[in-house]
Structure formats: structure tokens, C-alpha cells
Amino acid sequence: MTETSPSPSTGPAIVPASPAAREANVQADAGSAVxxxxxxxxxxxxxxxxxxxxxxxxxxxxxxxxxxxxxxxxxxxxxxxxxxxxxxxxxxxxxxxxxxxxxxxxPGAGALVLTAVITAVLTVVLMIAVQRLNLDAMLPR
Known part of the structure; x- marks a missing residue:
């Protein structure tokens, strides 16, 4: 069996990369250069x-x-x-x-004057009739 190292390796990989992998890394680096x-x-x-x-x-x-x-x-x-x-x-x-x-x-002014005259004449006629017939005794004093 294989033994594992107590601390992980921080250095470069022990197994060398293939030429295709190296070319892919170079292209990736070139793309990141821009x-x-x-x-x-x-x-x-x-x-x-x-x-x-x-x-x-x-x-x-x-x-x-x-x-x-x-x-x-x-x-x-x-x-x-x-x-x-x-x-x-x-x-x-x-x-x-x-x-x-x-x-x-x-009603116009003429109708009002005519009504006033008729009312006055009738009032006078009725008062004369009341006095001649001696009806004024029936009126309160």
C-alpha cells in the first residue's frame, strides 16, 4: 500500500504535464493576458x-x-x-x-281701480240699506 504524506504538497506536481496540457495552459495564460x-x-x-x-x-x-x-x-x-x-x-x-x-x-291697474270703485259703491249701498231697515241696532256698540 501507499503511504500518504502527513502534509499536503504545495510545490509543483511531481508528474510532468503532457505537451497538450502545457499548450492549453499557455493558451489560457495568453487569454488572461488581455x-x-x-x-x-x-x-x-x-x-x-x-x-x-x-x-x-x-x-x-x-x-x-x-x-x-x-x-x-x-x-x-x-x-x-x-x-x-x-x-x-x-x-x-x-x-x-x-x-x-x-x-x-x-290683473292690470285698470282692473284693480274698477274693483276698488265697485267695492266702495257696494259698501255705501249696503250701509244705507242697513240704516233704512233699522238693522244698525243689531251691530255691536
Whole structure:
């Protein structure tokens, strides 16, 4: 059986690597010689800037849309206020018309004077009739 060493080996491998393995290590080292963070950082920054530009475009479109909506809402509010004013005017017009109709049906000044004269004449005639028939004794004193 084989004995194991009490401490693990930290040095190079005892068994030499095959030529294919050595070539793979050299290619891996050559690939790592180009600093990936610098090139991927630039790409990542470009992508972030592109996304920021798209977000800004969307924000600008949303802002333009909201301003158009705001203008339409203001226009609609103005039209509603105008309609309310027209409705108030129509209601006021109908009230004035109703009052005018009621006052037209009232008797005129001539009818009122005629009624007053007739009432005065009838009152005098009735008082003379009461005195001639000696009915004034029935009146309380």
C-alpha cells in the first residue's frame, strides 16, 4: 500500500504535464493576458449608456404624452365650465320666463281701480240699506 504524506504538497506536481496540457495552459495564460475587466467594463458602460439613452427617450415621450393629456383635460374642463354656465343661464332664463308668465296673469291697474270703485259703491249701498231697515241696532256698540 501507499503511504500518504502527513502534509499536503504545495510545490509543483511531481508528474510532468503532457505537451497538450502545457499548450492549453499557455493558451489560457495568453487569454488572461488581455485584461477582461477593461474591455468588458467598456462594453458594459456602453450598454448602460445605451439603456440610459433609451430610458431618457421613453421619459421624454411620456412627458410629451402627459403634456398633451394635460392640455386635453384643461380643454375639457373649460368646456365643462362653459356648459355649466350655459346650464345656469338656461335655468335662470326659465325662471325669469315663469315669473313673467305669472305676472302677466295678474290683473292690470285698470282692473284693480274698477274693483276698488265697485267695492266702495257696494259698501255705501249696503250701509244705507242697513240704516233704512233699522238693522244698525243689531251691530255691536
Amino acid at each position: 485584461p477582461p475587466p477593461a474591455s468588458s467594463g467598456g462594453d458594459q458602460l456602453a450598454r448602460i449608456e445605451d439603456k440610459c439613452a433609451r430610458i431618457e427617450d421613453k421619459y421624454a415621450r411620456s412627458e410629451a404624452l402627459l403634456s398633451r393629456v394635460e392640455e386635453k383635460v384643461e380643454g375639457a374642463a373649460g368646456r365643462m365650465n362653459e356648459a355649466a354656465r350655459q346650464s345656469d343661464l338656461a335655468a335662470l332664463r326659465s325662471e325669469v320666463r315663469a315669473v313673467a308668465d305669472r305676472t302677466r296673469r295678474l
